[in-house]
Amino acid sequence: MTAEELEGALGVLPRTSYAYTPTPLEECPRLSQALGGPRILIKRDDLTGLAFGGNKARHMEFRIGDAMAKGCDMFINTNHWVSNNARFIAAACAKVGMKYIFVARGTKERPFKGNLLLQHLLGATFHYLESYNRDEADAYCRKLAEKARKDGYTPYVSSDEPLNHYAGTLGYMECALELAQQVQSQAIPVTKIFLVAGSSMAGILLGSKLVGLPWEVTGVWAGDRENVEEQIVSYSRQCQKLLELPSSIEPNEANVLFGYVGEGYTIPTPECIEAIQLVARTEAIILDPNYTGKAMAAMLDHIRKGMITSRDTVVFIHTGGTPELFSHADSLVV
Ligand SMILES: Cc1ncc(COP(=O)(O)O)c(C=O)c1O
Structure with a gap:
């Protein structure tokens, strides 16, 4: 082609x-x-x-495009606490005014520095999981999404979206x-x-x-x-x-x-x-x-x-x- x-x-x-x-x-x-x-x-x-x-600035163009096309107003994401990906989602959500929830794996006592600090500045709401286990974190995100739906949000759950x-x-x-x-x-x-x-x-x-x-x-x-x-x-x-x-x-x-x-x-x-x-x-x-x-x-x-x-x-x-x-x-x- x-x-x-x-x-x-x-x-x-x-x-x-x-x-x-x-x-x-x-x-x-x-x-x-x-x-x-x-x-x-x-x-x-x-x-x-x-x-x-x-x-991930290139990736985010398609991810946020997809979330917006689906009418979402909240982005729920989990990553390792040092994640660059999580920083980009925070930034991209800030740009379009989408609420952003970050479920940080392995972060019980991590200080705000590097990407975590930037996410804080970018307005992320944090949930901390001591474990690094992805499946547990995904389940946690789905629970947050359930609650958000009851509160009237239309959440985009990152790990459940194939395009992500x-x-x-x-x-x-x-x-x-x-x-x-x-x-x-x-x-x-x-x-x-x-x-x-x-x-x-x-x-x-x-x-x-x-x-x-x-x-x-x-x-x-x-x-x-x-x-x-x-x-x-x-x-x-x-x-x-x-x-x-x-x-x-x-x-x-x-x-x-x-x-x-x-x-x-x-x-x-x-x-x-x-x-x-x-x-x-x-x-x-x-x-x-x-x-x-x-x-x-x-x-x-x-x-x-x-x-x-x-x-x-x-x-x-x-x-x-x-x-x-x-x-x-x-x-x-x-
Ligand atoms: C700086 C950087 N380079 C490369 C990668 C590789 O992964 P991908 O190409 O899927 O973003 C990552 C993943 O987080 C990353 O943060």
Whole structure:
């Protein structure tokens, strides 16, 4: 299919407008020189706007569009207490005047800092669950929704809405087209793309496959979800069904690296800290310790091991997450 046809298919969905796009595609000559390696560019999706920016500004356009099309006036969401996603929902709800309830997992005694602080500023109402268990939190959200309905609200329960799981895939199909236009207009011969594995990666993969873009996409797992490869396939199939697309992603097409998560989600590895420092000191671009620092560490490792060579041109998609940087100040000063 053509890029115009894919744009047209996406164009029929209910949508709000949040992200500043196209985001810049920034050359990183000093980073490239420091590595003696390939030409490196960073797609600055950390600059999308919407309360510090990041990939989810693109996702939220479809999620809030869907909630508004369904006549909802309240958004009930649960995530891990450090969640970027939760921050974006708070921001997007503030923009349209929708009441926002956040059920924070694992937060009994967490201080208001990073994303939690931003959610507070953005007007979220908080419920704290000591447990990290998703099913328990989902059940809790449904109970809140029941009560809200009795109080006259029309709640949108995030975890029960299929679109909430693949909105990122819709947003990043469009990002793939945007990136293609940028590199084609500047004749940049991109061979490889790196980003954090998840719904956005599914969108880059699917958008690229549908319109025949020539690059190889690698995702890096940050430890925040199970079965990420299956999810990528499933998100792409749901998008295929929704938009009647000619194909979706096959299981063998999702290339995800699992070796860079370290001790676990939200625990920065030494390599992640080194990657954050190197990119900051060569390009003045700030990565985050939970997601993009780990993805960059993987890309640097592949360059240093010669799996990405100086014949390659590689684009790293910076998906944001920077508000959590300040929560890790102690481990980042080494
Ligand atoms: C900064 C950042 N990058 C990447 C991801 C990966 O997930 P997705 O692509 O589904 O947003 C997340 C998930 O929360 C994230 O916060």
